[in-house]
Amino acid sequence: MNLYGLIGYPLGHSxxxxxxxxxxxxxxxxxxxxxxxxxxxxxxxLPLLAAxxxxxxxxxxxxxKQSVIPFLTTCSEEAVAIxxxxxxxxxxxxxxxxxxxxxxxxxxxxxxxxxxHTKALILGTGGASKAxxxxxxxxxxxxxxxxxxxxxxxxxxxxxxxDQQIISEHTIIINSTPLGMTPDEASKPPIPYTAISDQHxxxxxxxxxxxxAFLIEGEKRKSVTKNGFEMxxxxxxxxxxxxxxx
Numbered sequence: 001m002n003l004y005g006l007i008g009y010p011l012g013h014s015x016x017x018x019x020x021x022x023x024x025x026x027x028x029x030x031x032x033x034x035x036x037x038x039x040x041x042x043x044x045x046l047p048l049l050a051a052x053x054x055x056x057x058x059x060x061x062x063x064x065k066q067s068v069i070p071f072l073t074t075c076s077e078e079a080v081a082i083x084x085x086x087x088x089x090x091x092x093x094x095x096x097x098x099x100x101x102x103x104x105x106x107x108x109x110x111x112x113x114x115x116x117h118t119k120a121l122i123l124g125t126g127g128a129s130k131a132x133x134x135x136x137x138x139x140x141x142x143x144x145x146x147x148x149x150x151x152x153x154x155x156x157x158x159x160x161x162x163d164q165q166i167i168s169e170h171t172i173i174i175n176s177t178p179l180g181m182t183p184d185e186a187s188k189p190p191i192p193y194t195a196i197s198d199q200h201x202x203x204x205x206x207x208x209x210x211x212x213a214f215l216i217e218g219e220k221r222k223s224v225t226k227n228g229f230e231m232x233x234x235x236x237x238x239x240x241x242x243x244x245x246x
Contacts, residue, residue, distance in 0.1 A: 001031055001032075001033065001054045002029075002033070002056050003034075003052065003054040003055050004032070004033070004034045004035075004055070004056060004057045004058070004059075004243060005034060005036065005037045005055060005058050005059070006034075006036050006037065006058065006060075006061060007037045007038075007045065007058055007060055007061070007064060007068075008039070008061035008062055008063070009038050009039055009040055009041075009062075009063065010038055011036045011038045011061070014036060014061065015207075015208075015232065016034065016059055017034050017035065017036050019233075019236055020032075020034035020236070020240075021033070021034050023240070037058075039064070042067045042068055042071070045068065045071050046071065049090070049095075055090050056090055056243055057087070057088060057089050057090055057242070057243035058087075058088040058090065059086060059087055059088075059236070060085055060086045060087065060088060062127075062178070065086055065126075065127035065128075066083060066085075066127050068085055068088070069083070069084075069085055069097060071095065072085065072095045072097040073093075073095045073096060074094075074095075074097070075097040075098070076096070076097065076098045076099065078098070078099045078102050078134065079099040081134060082102070082127075082130040082131055082133075083130055084101075084127035084128075084130050085097035085098065085099060086098070086099055086100055086101050086127075086235065086239075087099070087100045087239045087242055087243075089242050089243055098239075098242055099131055100235040100236075100239050100242070101128060101131035101231070101235050102131050102134055102135055103234060103235060103238045104230075104231035104232065104233075104234035104235030104236075104238065105131055105132055105135050105231050105235075106135045106138070106139075107230075107231075107234050108226065108228075108230040108231040108234060109135065109174075109203055109226075109231075110139070112224050112226055113172075113201065114201070114224070116171060116199055117141075117171050117172045117224075118141065118142075119141070119143065119169060119170045119171065119172065120136055120141055120142070120144075120170055120172035120173070120174060121143065121145075121146055121166070121167075121170040121172070121173045121174070121191075122136070122143050122144070122145050122146065122176055123173065123174065123175045123177055123179075123189045123191070124145075124146070124147065124176035124177035125145055125147045125156060126176065126177070128176040128205050129145070129176040132176050143170075143172075144157055144166070144170065145157065146158070146159055146162055146189070159189065162192065163195075164194065164195035165195075167191065167192055167193075167195035167196060168195050168197075171199050171200050171201060172200070172201045172203070173191070173200060173201070173203070174202075174203045174205070175188075175202075175206065175212070175214050176205050177189060178206065179206075179214070180204065180206050180209075180213050180214050181206045181208060181212075182208045182209055185209055185212070185213065186213060187213065188212065188214040188217065189214060193217040193221075196217060196218060196223055197221055197222075197223070198221060198222035198223060200218060200221070200224070201223065201224040202214065202217070202224070202225045202226075203226050203227075203228075204225075204226070204227050204228060205228040205231065206227060206228055207227050207228040207229035207232055210227055210229065211225075211227070
């Protein structure tokens with residue numbers, strides 16, 4: 001039996017189990033199964049591995065994308081650069097970490113990118129934000145980070161510092177926070193949305209609901225908008241490639 005799974009806590013919002021088990025059924029992979037493993041703390045990972053020797057791979061979600069790294073044997077170049085892991089391949093006692101959010105975000109994000117989308121605001125500074133930063137650096141798109149607390153040494157603005165001028169100058173705005181995710185669908189990052197125009201590109205890593213309160217603000221103003229669902233599909237397929245090829 002080839003077993004795969006998802007670790008995180010909580011896991012009620014995850015689509016992974018249905019996605020992979022549907023995939024296994026469609027492709028006739030009768031010896032493959034996917035399970036959810038909600039871990040109350042990351043230290044529960046080692047007992048899980050010991051109790052489940054048929055595990056061949058794990059996806060990693062909030063809040064363990066960073067704290068899982070010390071448990072790994074090695075990490076890919078991207079995962080080291082980002083400091084976050086969302087995919088683990090398991091070969092015996094060898095655990096290798098990868099960041100496939102990079103692949104998913106880049107392929108999804110660039111499809112709608114236009115010439116006037118030249119500078120970005122990244123809302124949030126967590127593990128998902130780090131993958132976005134990695135991709136924007138690769139694409140040579142300058143960006144500012146926005147968080148609840150300012151940190152000038154790391155180029156981070158506080159939300160209250162983001163004014164209409166900053167919004168006007170940064171025609172890409174990427175939400176890498178969970179704000180707006182089901183069930184908290186009314187929430188959105190606190191930025192001055194009135195400065196958003198049809199020249200903007202709003203990308204939300206949240207995929208449920210399909211149109212978040214953040215994206216609604218862009219749609220009102222005829223901005224380009226996209227949610228994180230395609231990114232999710234692309235990174236899941238990349239996980240599958242890794243689990244099969246190591």
